[in-house]
Amino acid sequence: MRRTVEFRPHTRNVFLHILTKCNLRCNHCYINPQEHGTGILGGDAIKKWLAIFASQSSGRSLGAGADTVFCSKACETNIIFLGGEPTLNPALPLAIKEAKNLGYGSITVDTNGFLFNNILEMVTPDELNYLSFSLDGSRPEVNDPIRGEGVFAACTNGIRRALAMGFGVSVIFTASRMNIHDLENMPGLLGRLGVRRFFIQVIGIRGRLSDARKDTSFLQLGRDEWESAVPRIAMSAARMGIHVTYPKVFLGLDEEFSCAGLVAQNYFVFPNGRVYRCPLCEDYPMHSLEIRDGALLDRPPITEREFFQLSIPEGCVFNKVLHPGNISYDESGSPICRVACCMLKEEALPEGGPDRHVLRQDPALT
Ligand code: SF4
Numbered sequence: 001m002r003r004t005v006e007f008r009p010h011t012r013n014v015f016l017h018i019l020t021k022c023n024l025r026c027n028h029c030y031i032n033p034q035e036h037g038t039g040i041l042g043g044d045a046i047k048k049w050l051a052i053f054a055s056q057s058s059g060r061s062l063g064a065g066a067d068t069v070f071c072s073k074a075c076e077t078n079i080i081f082l083g084g085e086p087t088l089n090p091a092l093p094l095a096i097k098e099a100k101n102l103g104y105g106s107i108t109v110d111t112n113g114f115l116f117n118n119i120l121e122m123v124t125p126d127e128l129n130y131l132s133f134s135l136d137g138s139r140p141e142v143n144d145p146i147r148g149e150g151v152f153a154a155c156t157n158g159i160r161r162a163l164a165m166g167f168g169v170s171v172i173f174t175a176s177r178m179n180i181h182d183l184e185n186m187p188g189l190l191g192r193l194g195v196r197r198f199f200i201q202v203i204g205i206r207g208r209l210s211d212a213r214k215d216t217s218f219l220q221l222g223r224d225e226w227e228s229a230v231p232r233i234a235m236s237a238a239r240m241g242i243h244v245t246y247p248k249v250f251l252g253l254d255e256e257f258s259c260a261g262l263v264a265q266n267y268f269v270f271p272n273g274r275v276y277r278c279p280l281c282e283d284y285p286m287h288s289l290e291i292r293d294g295a296l297l298d299r300p301p302i303t304e305r306e307f308f309q310l311s312i313p314e315g316c317v318f319n320k321v322l323h324p325g326n327i328s329y330d331e332s333g334s335p336i337c338r339v340a341c342c343m344l345k346e347e348a349l350p351e352g353g354p355d356r357h358v359l360r361q362d363p364a365l366t
Pocket residue numbers: 022023024025026028029030031083084085112134
């Protein structure tokens with residue numbers, strides 16, 4: 001079965017970067033230390049920040065834009081710990097346990113697979129819903145030119161260890177022109193490893209790739225390349241019992257557009273205290289909130305939130321501003337299709353539905 005996952009009401013997703021440091025240097029790394037800092041969040045700061053976003057007594061969105069999202073009942077809050085490489089932060093086990101104590105709805109750690117600081121021994125599968133491993137190819141010849149020499153072996157070894165210890169495991173594949181040809185081999189690899197949850201992302205021109213002088217046309221996928229491969233391969237993975245989530249990316253002109261900045265509660269939090277509501281703006285100081293002295297504060301205009309209000313025929317405003325080359329026009333100058341919000345997903349479900357409760361909704365990195 002294939003379905004579009006609408007933005008979920010009464011759900012808050014917090015993407016907490018607990019450091020920006022990493023042992024790898026992936027080609028498409030979206031971390032931008034100039035904008036996100038180089039700090040490492042310690043245990044005390046993580047506890048305070050988790051408490052801010054856990055506040056479940058009210059369904060209101062937090063801070064700036066609070067008037068744009070209002071739920072009459074309490075929200076379930078999901079946390080995704082990210083980096084850099086989050087397992088490099090020795091406070092990660094404490095962070096996971098604290099999130100569990102605070103009643104977060106689901107807890108996920110995104111990792112490059114190196115699993116530093118004995119993370120598998122420091123937490124239990126009951127404390128963590130998912131370890132999500134980034135793997136950009138079904139074999140070293142595809143993955144390692146993107147993520148680094150020896151990374152395929154390290155990552156698949158980490159996956160095997162985590163599965164053997166009973167952890168929930170998912171895999172994230174970032175699709176670009178460097179590896180789209182190999183996507184069809186991923187379901188087979190996941191089947192052999194025993195992974196039943198698969199996220200496909202589209203490469204984002206952010207962080208390391210955002211330098212305007214760089215030509216990224218050799219990486220970015222066009223609409224035809226995306227639509228001819230991804231839904232078909234997702235369905236074939238679903239037939240093998242794998243639950244696949246992938247971004248919608250393009251909308252037909254008759255499909256409804258909505259901006260998650262207005263209708264959903266997603267918070268992208270960096271160790272320097274910046275809090276964005278939209279991941280596309282993360283290379284710019286346009287964050288609508290910031291954490292200062294342990295409190296979440298609104299920032300004055302102009303921030304990303306003023307852009308969320310704009311309605312344009314091309315769909316996502318930030319895509320139009322930052323990546324105008326993604327949009328095609330007909331002879332009259334009208335867009336041929338619209339670009340969906342990067343948070344809008346489709347799912348291909350195995351018969352019988354999802355294998356395990358997970359509410360993750362990651363950005364599609366357009
Ligand atoms: S593993 Fe993640 S944080 Fe590290 S370099 Fe790669 S993309 Fe960046």
